[in-house]
Every structure is written in C-alpha cells, then in structure tokens.
Amino acid sequence: MRILQYLLSQRNNQADWSLLIIRVTLGAFMVHHGLGKLLNFEQxxxxxxDPIGLGPFLSLTLVVIAEFFGxxxxxxxLLTRFFLFLMIITMAVALFIVHASDPFNVKELAAVFLLIASGLFISGAGKYAIDSLILKAIKK
Known part of the structure; x- marks a missing residue:
C-alpha cells in the first residue's frame, strides 16, 4: 500500500499512471469488441x-487486426501509436460511414472509442509501456 501511495504522490507519475489505466481499459474493450468477429470470422x-469498397473479407480482416490484435x-x-491509428481509422469509418444514418445511441460507442484512441494517439503510451522500454534500450 505504501508503494502505491508513493507512486501516486509523485506528480510526474500521475500522467503515466493515467495513461496506463486508459490504455489498458481501451485495449480491453477493443479486444472484447473484436473477439466476436475473430471467433465468427468465417461466418x-x-x-x-464493405463501407469503403475493399470487399467484406478484407474489411473484416482489417477490423479484426485493429480491434482484437490492436x-x-x-x-x-507495443507499437501503440500504429495500432491506435488503425483503431482511429476503424472507428471513424464505423461512426461516419457504417452508422452514419443510425441514431446516436447506436453509434456512440464508436464515437467514444474514436475520441479515447485519438487522445492516446496524441499523448503516446506513457512511461509504463513496452514502447518506452524499447526507446530506453535504443537510446543506450
């Protein structure tokens, strides 16, 4: 408990802890969102x-990569900004093309995912990420 209190009391660590929480939460929701598509891929x-003319198979493949693996x-x-970029594109297509004529309550989840992914894309993964470890190793 003292370790957690110490870490939370450090002003510089608060943003990194927040980014970790937001990153893990978004990632978990996206995995859940993409899991059904992955498990029922053939169906x-x-x-x-096929909102942008790539064909249903390729569209689904890209969505599964962005949601589940991303x-x-x-x-x-890991490769956070790359996968966030894929999520941003996926959610923008879902929000503005696939669900464009749907009522807001149908498209609000895509809007929330889009906004959170965009914020994380701007801020980066934070200190508690594999990306950060890779950058430290490269700088040495």
Missing part, C-alpha cells in the same frame, strides 16, 4: 459491411 467474412498491443503499449 462474418461474406456478410460484413487492443492487445495497446494494452501492452
């Missing part, structure tokens, strides 16, 4: 929406 691959990478803080 969805012929009927998945979610895992974002939780770990």
């Amino acid at each position: 969805y691959s012929t009927q998945f929406p 979610g895992i990478a974002v939780m770990l803080g």
